[in-house]
Structures are given as structure tokens and as C-alpha cells.
Amino acid sequence: MTAMVKIEKLNKSFGDLHVLRDIDIEVAPGEVVVMIGVSGSGKTTLLRCINVLEEPQSGRIFVDGEPMGIHRPDGEFRAFPDRVLNERRAQIGMVFQRFNLFPHMTAIQNVMLAPTMVKNLPDAEARGIGEKLLAKVGLRDKFDAYPNKLSGGQQQRVAIARSLAINPKLMLFDEATSALDPELIGEVLDTMKQLALEGMTMVVVTHEMGFAREVGDRVLFLHEGRVLEEGKPEQIFDNPQHERTQDFLRHVL
């Protein structure tokens, strides 16, 4: 079976700062992989490399068997030209820490944008998709609300619906609950859990260890740009092998 995500020897630097060092990961279709680690460990950068929002210096990235850039023989990575990249990205949903909803559009318009612009669907069909997805995330009564009239949790659920509207094979979550008030985190995690149960392939960067343990199929612990330890959640949380992992878990649990 083709891996949904396959990353080989990935390196990324910001100036002198070497953020990712020879990363190799693989995510199987339907798998939920959770990345944990202190801030600055490279987990968000790694996630953003998957859809090439961040362009690595070297390495290979495949999503569902298709390369995300030109893999030069010397190892250098060059992002594909926009035309190709847009098509690839339209198969990958991404949810951001700060929601990034389009503030000048209503909830339903946010969700309809990609179906109409990227998939060229007629308005009526896009609206159908939008209504279905907003209902799915529990926002049946908020179709025409502008983002500033929604709570953080509602905004993030609209953002999830928006990225599902392109019918992605893969969903990336970048600290999707970190900007939320504590009482709103649950509703977003529930939506993510529901997606996982439906068999969506997900790569999740999070500080919610409860979610990682309950929903994750596999947990990666990143430290200073490397995957230091990986395994089933019970293995990582109950019996961490590496001293750094033990340290980290002692602080967050």
C-alpha cells in the first residue's frame, strides 16, 4: 500500500537555524499520527513542509505517492511551480492555530470558496457541500454568520469544514486548539476525533496529550529537529525510552 505521507532525509533551515535534521517519516492511509515536543522542536515546520507552505532545503516529500517538488539527484528540494503545487495542495486540508478564516466572508462563503475557485463547481453544488459540512461540524444555524460573530471554537470548526470542502485525502492540524479558551477546546477535539473515526488520514501537531493518547495511532516525539522517539501512544506515554521524552512528558502531563 502506498504511504499517504512519505518523507525522506528532510532538512530545513531558517538562516543559521537548522530546524529539521534528516527527518524520515511515513504515514499510512487512515492513520492518525500525532507529533509532540517542546516549541521550537520543529514539529510545526515539519507539518508545513508536507504541503510545502514551508520549502525545505533538501529531502523528498511524497503525498499519496506523488512528489511535492522536484527531488534533485544531489538531494536538493525545489518546490514545484505553482500550477502543479496548487493541484497537490487541493488534496490536502490544513487547519491552523489561529483559524485564519476569511473575515469578509460568511461561514458558508468561507467553505464554498475552494469548491468554486479550485474545483470549479457551480455555486449551487458548492453551497450544498458547504451546508452539509457545516452541519457536520455542528454549525447548522451559523451558515450566514461572519467569523467575528462566532466563538473561537465555532471559528475553528468552520475552518475544519472549509478544509474538508476540497475533499482531501489528508488533513494537517497545526496546534488547532492552542489559541482556544479551555472551555472551547473540547468541541474542536470532538470534531477531530469524529474525522479520525471516519478513517481520515491525519497528521496532528498538538499539546493535548489526552487527544494524542486516545485518538492517535502513533505518536512522534520531536526534539531539536529530529524524531527522537516514536511508537504507539501507550508505549510513548506509559513507557518512554528516551530521557528527553520522559522529561517532556513529566512537564506536560
Next chain:
Amino acid sequence: MEYKFQFGVVRDNWQFLLEGIWITISVTGGALVVGLFVGLFLGMMRLSKFKTISQPALWYIELFRNTPALVQLMWVYYALPILTGLELNAVMSCTLALALNMSAYMAEIFRGGIQSIEKGQVEAARSLGLSFAQTMRKVVLPQAVRRMIPPFVNETVSLVKYSSLVSILGVADLTYQANVLSTTTFRPLEVFSFIALVYLVICTSLSYSAQRIEKRLSVSD
């Protein structure tokens, strides 16, 4: 005060003044439209990550923002033909000079407006597979334009006022016509008071309509 106002001079020559108003409006309008397009282009150049593209745009902007508009008008009218052999009539060269001036200010408004939009907005759009152009058109510009309206109107009001400089080069705009009228009728007080009022009405109605547009667009903020 002994002075007896005789606004009849304005009434008797209204057609003459109206011609001036028309020239003022067309010079301003022409400069505005050209300045808008050149300014958008320059603003985009300024946003380029390539220095060879952004730097020339910056030089242009600095040049036109840091020299007097009157000098620019005279340079285009008197000096440009020597340099290029391009023969323009006074109205054309004044419109051109004001447009070049305006585009420098417009470029900065476009650049500032676009840069004020959060990076996350572009990332969200691009991650959905929208192209750069679609992202600009559907996500960035609609938000940026709202923020651009107030400075844009300020510049337009300045342009209306700067346009009176063209009278010095013999373009028969409102100020020029008023000058002619005041010297032939010896009624400068009435004539110049009247045209000041005309400028005031034009500029305040511009500001006012901008406020209304802004209000209408701000439903989602």
C-alpha cells in the same frame, strides 16, 4: 467695511467658470485613473521579493514624493520634450505629471494595504489550492481595499487641490479661469471666494462619500 459684494460677476460668467471646473475635473480624473493603474503596478513591484524589481519602484516613489509637484509639472512640460521629442499639449503634460506624482502615493497605499493583511490569510487560501492570483483577488484585495479607502481619498483630495498648479502652465482650469476673470473684472474677492467654495464642495463631498462607502463595507469587521 465699505466693500460692496457683487456676486453678479460670478453669475454673469458662470459658463466661463464652468469650463474651468470641467478642465479641473478632467485633469484630476485623468491623473487619478492613470495614477491608480501605475500605482498598483509599482505597489506590486515594491512587494516583490527580488531586489532588482522592488528597488527601482522604491527610487521612483522617493523621487516623486520628495520633489515639489510644481517642479514635476514644469519638468514634464518643458524638459521632457527636449529629452524625448515627445510633443504634448499643456493639458496632456499636466495630466501626465500629476498622474506620475499620484502613482507614487498610490503605490505606497497599495503596498501598505496589502502588507497589512495577515500572512495566515494567504497561507489558508494557498493551502486550499487557490492560485496566487485567486488569493489576491478573493482574499487579500477585498480586505486590503477596505483599509486603503481612507488614505486613497486623502490623496484624491490632495490631487484636486494640487491640480490648481496647472494654471501656472496656462491650462485653463478653474483657478486659471478665476485669475483671468478677476483681472478683467477687478473683482478678485468675489471670484476667488467663489472658486474656493467650489474646491471646498468637491473635496468635502469626496470625503463624505468615502465615509459612506467605508461604513457600508464594514459589516463584517
